[in-house]
Amino acid sequence: MLKVHKSKVLVSLMQYCFMDIVFATNNRHKVDEAQAIxxxxxxxxxxxxxxxxxxxxxxxxxxxxxxxxxxxxxxxRFHIACFADDTGLEVEALNGAPGVYSARYAGEEHDPKANTEKLLKALAGKKNRTARFRTVVALIIDGDTFYFEGILNGKISEVPSGNGGFGYDPVFIPEGYDKTLAELTPEEKNSISHRGHSLRQLSKFLNNHVS
Structure with a gap:
């Protein structure tokens, strides 16, 4: 866990654990995935x-x-406990791109299909397809901020495969697997995913501070 602004958070955490917490996204896929985790x-x-x-x-x-x-x-706007995440796909042969620009790699439309197509074109003919997903979660409580990071290593496939997940999942093969994230069940994906790692750290942090 990365941590900043450490101060008195116990009372606030007791108010929010086992209750509502705001996830600063309107991406339904991310909300459902986070809730499951x-x-x-x-x-x-x-x-x-x-x-x-x-x-x-x-x-x-x-x-x-x-x-x-x-x-x-x-x-x-609300002064209530909240968290947000940002995820980047970092491809070794592309010097870490698309990275922080993963969601808008092919333009401001945030089109997952266009992003994936651009990625595969950029990797055409390249033998090194090593990549990793990295997620950073920021939690704010009473103005104090805490960070949690999750990483999933793997490689980029030659062609998309699978109908599950979202984003770059159809072209990302996790380390130790022979199929893409989009071919895994939601439970399988959540057990190994970058977002899963970071959110489990968040959950552990909150639970430890009210136990």
Missing amino acids: LGADFSLTTPKDLKLFEEIPETANTLQGNAFMKAQFIWE
């Missing part, structure tokens, strides 16, 4: 649930910066 101890609320329909900013040049920016966007 966090389990029944937490009920996730989204900005839309709070009648907040403004676009959530993510214009930082790092994953940590984006995660903080999104969480802070909620905190400044």
Whole structure:
């Protein structure tokens, strides 16, 4: 866990654990995945649930910066416990690209299919297809910020395969597997995924502070 701004968080955590916590995203896939990972101890609320329909900013040049920016966007408006995440696909042969720009790799439309097509074209003819997913979660409680990071190593496939998941899942083969994330069951994916690792750290942190 990466941590900053350590201060008195116990009382606030007791108010929020086993209750609603705001996930600063309106991506239904991410919300469902996070809820499955966090389990029944937490009920996730989204900005839309709070009648907040403004676009959530993510214009930082790092994953940590984006995660903080999104969480802070909620905190400044509601002053309630909230968290946000940002994920990047880092491809070795592309010097870490698309990285922080993964969601908009092919343009501001955030089109997963176009992003994947651009990635495969960029890797055409390259033998080194090593890659990793990296997720950073930012949690804000009483103005204090805590960070959690998850990494999943693997490689990029030659062609998309599978109908599950979202984003780059159809072309990412996790280390130790012979199929893509999109070919795994949700339970299999969540048990190994970068987002799963970071959210389990978040869950452990919250539970440890109310035990």
